[in-house]
Amino acid sequence: MTTLFDIPWHFPAGLLIGFAAAAPLGPVNLIVLRRALSGGSRPALGIGLGAALGDALFATVAAFGLGALASLMDAHVVPLRFIGGTAMLLFAVLLWRTHPHLDAPDAKPIPARRVALAVLAMTITNPATLLFFASAVAAVGVENLGHASFAARLNSGLLVAGAFAGSMLWWGVVCLIARQLRGRLTDHHLLLINHAAAALLALFGLAALGSAMQAAGWI
Template sequence: MIDLASAHFPVGVAIGVAAAAPVGPINLLVIQRALGGERGAALLLGLGGALGDAVFAGVAAFGLAAVMRMLDVHEGLIRIIGGIVMLVFAVVIWRAAPRLGVIRSRSSAPRMAAAVFGMTLTNPATLFFFLGSFGAVRFAGIGHDTPLHLFNAGLVVAGVFLGSMLWWVIVSWGAMALRGRITDGHLVVLNHATAIVLALFGVVAVYLGVTA
């Protein structure tokens, strides 16, 4: 069996994808640029979001380390809280009703990328998502200031950035390939699928916390 807590980079990638996947303003902006044939601009917008996710992941990974040193004996509680946070996000994402026509912008791609970066950093829900996800997984090797543990935290952050950027690549290329065929209904299905996956992770985290 694979120990997810020690698989820092690949689990970081998965968390990065999960953070970027819910269809919100950033996804809509990227999709709209791609549907307009601007693949490069769409990827640039995605880069802004991925950098924002990486910043929050870094705050969670390195900041959470100090907290986890003090609360190491409360591993079960950390898992339960993280699982509950993920379940709350799952409900919010499930109830969202994304619309392709809601956001329109004629701003330049670099300016929009900077705006996307700022949009990500000003959304505290993103930080709570990473804190909940990292707490639920309870990464091994994060919680001390030794070089190895700091390196492990860096692997998680790098994984989050790659996972988030991977999502934007998939979205932009997919939107380009499906121009004229993507509807609001498809966005709802994507949100529901994302919510189900998050809910499953949340339930498992709560179960592991209760049984710890």
């Protein structure tokens, strides 16, 4: 049985899970790093907020045991992969066509709010993220989650808050890394990073679409 003394440990457990979910190199990391290099920490953190909200949603599913939503996502895994893959490809095209500058804003910058929404869509349309959160919650061994009692609801809320905070903590780390690199880069370096990020995003998108077609039995 979980006591009040045990409840605060759900927040640091969520913090670790959220940090671990955001840290692996992937399309969102590339987007946030690129924006931090060209536009500064504030818009980059705004974009990271979109990913953190997606992580918090999955943490909610894992902590509160929303089996119906999990089943719904599992039943629609193919269209979700198609949506996520298409979003990555479209964003890769937009990213490739931008021409960032270190000392001035892009000529036609993609608004951070729009990018944050795209990042949120990428996050919540990735069923693997839900699997990660479900597995991570089980792995850290936190108990008395769900909505059966006040303590369980509080535990779950603390876990979700920790996951959101952990994800945002990682995006802060990315911004700090970008700040250290910024003075050593030229516009040409930034353009190369931009193109590399766009190419990797396109590869992620193609992989997602290929996975969707395979799941659908088309290939």
